[in-house]
Amino acid sequence: MTAPAEPAVGPGGRRRAGQAPPPGYRSNLSPQRLALAAIEIADAEGLAAVSMRRLAASLGVGTMTLYYHVRDKDELLDLMWNEFLGGHLLDEIPADWRAALTEIAQRTRQSFQRHPWALNVAVRPARGPNKLRHIEQYLAVASRVTDDPDEQLRIIHSVSDLVVGCTLRELSSQAYRNPDEHADEHADADVDGPASPLEPQPGFDALATAEELPRLQSLRTAGCRLHSPRFEQALGWLLDGIEAAHPGARRADARPVDAAAPSPDHVGMAVTTRMLPKKGA
Amino acid sequence: MTAPAEPAVGPGGRRRAGQAPPPGYRSNLSPQRLALAAIEIADAEGLAAVSMRRLAASLGVGTMTLYYHVRDKDELLDLMWNEFLGGHLLDEIPADWRAALTEIAQRTRQSFQRHPWALNVAVRPARGPNKLRHIEQYLAVASRVTDDPDEQLRIIHSVSDLVVGCTLRELSSQAYRNPDEHADEHADADVDGPASPLEPQPGFDALATAEELPRLQSLRTAGCRLHSPRFEQALGWLLDGIEAAHPGARRADARPVDAAAPSPDHVGMAVTTRMLPKKGA
DNA sequence: CTGGTCCTCGTACGGTGTACGACGGCTGGT
DNA sequence: ACCAGCCGTCGTACACCGTACGAGGACCAG
Incomplete structure (x- = not known):
């Protein structure tokens, strides 16, 4: 306020603050x-x-x-x-908690498959507004399984972790590495299809598989593929375990629960979260 | 063979082949x-x-x-x-399949916590020999749950996915980002401890939490931390579901099953897996 | 000694993220 | 109308990255 040359840490000098992005914003960029x-x-x-x-x-x-x-x-x-994260928020959450968790999980999974780069970005602690909205949707479901907030979080995390882990494995075992076949029918992504069933490199397993690794060897002769994509089954097991631990969980009551995402224009809202001077905390 | 100037694609010109690393290896590097x-x-x-x-x-x-x-x-x-991967192979696999899966999962988890960088590397399809050994150990356990090879793989993947997903979330929500506090008591890693319970940034949730996100808000007032670290519970649920789906699974029979990793010096064996001319497939 | 293969490495090129500061245009006070 | 001052843009420069290329030393077989 006093010295104009001093840029200060506030919104003035070269950086606006973290609040709503378009206060004035004369630029068409954002x-x-x-x-x-x-x-x-x-x-x-x-x-x-x-x-x-x-x-x-x-x-x-x-x-x-x-x-x-x-x-x-x-x-x-x-x-x-x-x-x-904002791209796969649900508009309406199913009434049945198992169906709801399944839907959220599958939406998230599909989103990862459509945007494989997101997995590389996922290794970061960022908590944007859409992250919180996502958790809120999960919470809306988990609250029907138990009243214990900590238990709700454990349920949410377990489901979310399975989704991330499974998708990460599936995507990283696909081609996906070589950038020349990018965006080539990323639609349905029959995960099992094109990748070689086992053999990592020609001539490699010949020396390793035969001697030790007898089970892997017999598995290969049985014609199994290493990437059986039954995510739904794994999720089913997990939900079975959750359900068994919470026999009183309400299944499929009346209304489908109001979704946490109110209006679609909120979804894409970008908010710059940081207002620290620089990277150093 | 004919023209000596031509480097050829074989082991000669500038790159040794993919087979065993120390055939001669005059260098002390490897x-x-x-x-x-x-x-x-x-x-x-x-x-x-x-x-x-x-x-x-x-x-x-x-x-x-x-x-x-x-x-x-x-x-x-x-x-x-x-x-x-070679760093957390088991020397002996417990007899009980639940105990065995739990042990493998926890060893893997601890390994990730000791080497956080591994999560960033995990997003790659590489299948080295230790990867196969790791799968072999998993298979040794899963074969006691079911005889269906495909089902064995599904079990293995579900457990492994949960481990990876959970660890990824935990590590990415820790500090871990700022490189200045590296290797600071990575030992026990009381995951719940130091991180702020919720608030992503000061003044941020003030605008987002109150209006929408009621459940997150009430959760925060309840004093819950977003990172409840109950990995064991999630794994327990998953194993419950698996067990329920396979009532005939043999629990805790006699001998602890021979581990797949025969000798410890095999563990660290490095094998260069590629022998293709260059990156282009 | 000679030729060849193994191994080392200096130089250079094109890429990256970004610090610094210059500069034009809009805005508001006078 | 003037002009200070901020908003927004961007050219230059620097340090660092992965690595292609090729020179050259160490060693070994003949």
């Missing part, structure tokens, strides 16, 4: 637009193709322009992750 | 030594600190020397991953 454009690139060419220069070029602006709207690339990834 | 040194760096300073130059410097050699033993950095990561 953190959310950056995130969406970055997602477009990541979907089409993989996460590695998302560089600041590339993103800037795709938006028709200079590279450093991005740094006015985003602190650094890490924040861009956070915004992408938030946008990703 | 893929395995590179991997171990890289793991040391990653443990101490994070995966981002593992660069070819840094690794070469830590080994006291020139940067490009590494490329004689390793095709590219990707292969180095594969070797690290293989070494990581």
